[in-house]
Amino acid sequence: MEINVARLIGIVIASVFVNNYVFSRFLGLCSFIGISKKLEVAIGMGISMTFVVTMSSIITWPVYHFILVKYHLEYLNIITFILIIACFVQLVEIFVCKFNQALYKALGIYLPLITCNCVVLFVTLLNTQNETSFLESIVQGFSAGVGYALALILITSIRERLELAPIPKNLKGVPIAFMIAGLMAFAFLGFSGLTLE
């Protein structure tokens, strides 16, 4: 099997910077606004997200290509994928609870919430739509997680400082977070001039 390294790097840069999953595709916004208050939690969430997205791209690819395509059941992809993701997140939760109590306590309810994060489902569906190869799917999943983590950590660091800033009362909390996300999206638009071969 031939491995095209340049193409893989292209995928990473495209999905972390050019088409960042949060700032240009608007995915995972609920958790992006909901948990961007404390930096440690944001980092934990970013890491576990990256792990779950990567693993679910690894699991869904063979299921789609060897089961669904073989029996002409492509239209069932949403149902199959969401089941796989839900089961996998449950499994991760049990493992983390059993082997690392400290991490389990730190992540708390955010771990099961990953099932409901649109990034995970979107990446798996994108992989089937674009008919990427197995390796490309893994890279796509991993870089989606990294892009999400980057966005989450950036906005959390800004919001931690905003707590002390004098802001008009009506803008406090979520409205100002959205406006900052808007300004950051402007910054990320700057990457859109990048063309990757």
Next chain:
Amino acid sequence: MNNRNDCFKKCLLEGICSNNPIFSLMLGLCPTLAVTVTALNGVTIGVAGIFVLLGSNVIISLIKGFIAPQVRIPCFVLIIAAFVTITKLILQAYMPLLYAKLGLFVDIMVVNCIILGRAEAFACKKNVIPSIADALGMGIGFTLACVLIGSIREILGSGAWFGIKVTGAGFNPAIAMILPPGAFLTIGVLMALLNNLNEIKKRRSKLI
């Protein structure tokens, strides 16, 4: 009978105004921001949302007695996924152009927190009729929010509303509004305005 009608109306109005899923519960933000480049897109995603909400709320409130509480979330997700697949196939068959525009965002509705949230908070505890009212109210509230954001972005970003030119020749559209940053700024400003309105209302009720 009258009492039941009142309850229906109350559930319906709550979803549209005081418990609006976008502006006060802050659920289901992703499709709201991603597809609302034009007002028409907002209507489409809203109607699709109403359909899925209605279907899943009715089914879940009918079978709530048979599901063991430990496995309820996977069951809900499966039911929702089935309805989303139906919506997607209908859109693909009858409105291929619109489906091409919305793309994967219809599929993503499975993990939309509004739908799962209503199933968990409302439909699995109440009977069918209130669940229908709740689904309609939440769905209409979601649609209105999508259309509002879509209209603002379309008018400012391309000078049109539902594809019809509404601004004069001197108007220079701000392209940023139809790009991603515009969505974030629009919803931020709208939320701040709503906060302000609530504040004024509170102050008034105190004076009285």
